[in-house]
Amino acid sequence: MDGDWGTSQAAQVPGGFQRGENSEANAAHPPVFLTPLIGRSDEASQALSHLDNEQILTICGPGGVGKTRLASLIASELRDDLKHRLRWVSLASTSPESAPAAIRAAVGIHATSQLALAEAAQRVIRDQRFILVIDNAEHVVESIVPLLMELLHACPTLHFLVTSRSPLRIDGEQVVQLRPLGLKVVAPASQQSSTDAEGDFPERSEAAQLFLDRASRAGQPLNLDESTLGSVEDICGAVDGIPLAIELAAARVHMMSLRELAQSLEHSFSLLSSPLTHSEERHRSMQECIRWSFDLVEPLDQPTFLALSVFTGGCTWEAAQAICDVHLGEEGSFADSVSRLVNLNLLSVQITGESSRLTMLETVRQFARGELATSPELELLYLDRHAEWISALLARDAEPL
Ligand SMILES: Nc1ncnc2c1ncn2[C@@H]1O[C@H](COP(=O)(O)OP(=O)(O)OP(=O)(O)O)[C@@H](O)[C@H]1O
Numbered sequence: 184m185d186g187d188w189g190t191s192q193a194a195q196v197p198g199g200f201q202r203g204e205n206s207e208a209n210a211a212h213p214p215v216f217l218t219p220l221i222g223r224s225d226e227a228s229q230a231l232s233h234l235d236n237e238q239i240l241t242i243c244g245p246g247g248v249g250k251t252r253l254a255s256l257i258a259s260e261l262r263d264d265l266k267h268r269l270r271w272v273s274l275a276s277t278s279p280e281s282a283p284a285a286i287r288a289a290v291g292i293h294a295t296s297q298l299a300l301a302e303a304a305q306r307v308i309r310d311q312r313f314i315l316v317i318d319n320a321e322h323v324v325e326s327i328v329p330l331l332m333e334l335l336h337a338c339p340t341l342h343f344l345v346t347s348r349s350p351l352r353i354d355g356e357q358v359v360q361l362r363p364l365g366l367k368v369v370a371p372a373s374q375q376s377s378t379d380a381e382g383d384f385p386e387r388s389e390a391a392q393l394f395l396d397r398a399s400r401a402g403q404p405l406n407l408d409e410s411t412l413g414s415v416e417d418i419c420g421a422v423d424g425i426p427l428a429i430e431l432a433a434a435r436v437h438m439m440s441l442r443e444l445a446q447s448l449e450h451s452f453s454l455l456s457s458p459l460t461h462s463e464e465r466h467r468s469m470q471e472c473i474r475w476s477f478d479l480v481e482p483l484d485q486p487t488f489l490a491l492s493v494f495t496g497g498c499t500w501e502a503a504q505a506i507c508d509v510h511l512g513e514e515g516s517f518a519d520s521v522s523r524l525v526n527l528n529l530l531s532v533q534i535t536g537e538s539s540r541l542t543m544l545e546t547v548r549q550f551a552r553g554e555l556a557t558s559p560e561l562e563l564l565y566l567d568r569h570a571e572w573i574s575a576l577l578a579r580d581a582e583p584l
């Protein structure tokens with residue numbers, strides 16, 4: 184790509200990175216979080232070692248799972264000399280059209296001369312390691328990939344750390360799939376054989392640790408005993424350990440008891456919203472958070488996504504095909520559709536031994552179920568097929584061997 188690129192003659196910042204006049208608009212230092220981080224040390228070390236070897240590392244995962252939070256942890260754990268050569272650009276509110284310019288500005292390349300992009304980038308990077316964190320890229324993937332490819336080829340010491348709900352799918356990309364916080368109840372490492380300040384029940388999962396921290400910050404004294412801790416674990420389990428959902432649930436502790444909150448989340452996620460928060464719109468409710476991904480679903484994949492929401496607890500490929508009415512010869516395109524939904528982290532495939540299941544996070548499934556309910560005809564169709572499938576299955580099982 185030839186063009187009117189050049190480095191600006193603007194101020195130098197520590198580490199020799201050249202900063203352009205407009206770079207502050209999008210390019211900045213990592214965001215500062217004022218709440219404690221729970222877990223993620225293994226994921227951070229894994230990512231740091233990938234970053235040593237790979238030029239492009241993408242942290243992927245569903246909305247609210249903690250990709251941005253992990254990227255900021257990684258940035259804070261870099262060697263000091265590298266920290267000075269790290270820039271951060273958040274694309275969450277950037278359009279696909281403006282995203283390439285935001286990235287160029289973050290690297291420090293400005294359209295001030297007749298230099299080719301590659302040469303302009305080389306003048307900024309100067310064969311030294313440089314890390315650009317590109318935060319929230321899922322909605323601009325297609326528009327930034329050509330630029331990233333050109334920069335990666337031109338500057339072997341340039342590294343991109345990307346957070347995105349879907350991988351970029353470009354040559355050389357290393358993906359780190361970020362899982363929700365652990366739901367397994369364990370004693371904190373420092374208190375394996377003793378109790379803690381909060382009572383005689385130190386064992387709790389990572390997810391519960393997050394809930395308890397956020398709930399106590401909301402000013403609600405929690406009387407922790409075996410039963411309330413059980414409710415906390417239930418709350419975290421109901422939302423599959425997704426940190427954003429846990430934070431939204433914890434913001435409700437002043438309204439109802441932990442048991443009531445846990446019971447409510449068994450039926451509906453309508454409480455997972457926080458109208459009073461100052462956070463980004465996407466993070467004010469799980470509904471909004473999932474809609475951000477749903478908006479990226481291609482129209483031809485929407486029926487698959489909606490249809491699969493009728494299965495609580497996931498389903499086999501065979502069941503999925505029966506509901507989606509997939510015939511022989513169409514299997515390939517159905518698999519492609521599933522694959523695109525998996526790519527967006529709206530669906531996952533769990534392979535155990537010789538079998539596999541298609542599953543959705545429960546928050547995602549209920550979102551899809553809600554969307555399906557807005558089309559009564561489609562809803563009836565899929566529910567009928569689901570009932571037929573169950574009857575056929577029961578009849579098959581009842582057949583003599
Ligand atoms: N490990 C963690 N410990 C504490 N808080 C966390 C953790 N992970 C995420 N959070 C909190 O959960 C919320 C969502 O996290 P984050 O913004 O990193 O999610 P995300 O995966 O980047 O979401 P999106 O796809 O919408 O950008 C934030 O308030 C964040 O501080």
Ligand SMILES: [Mg+2]
Pocket residue numbers: 250251252318319346
């Ligand atoms: Mg993010």
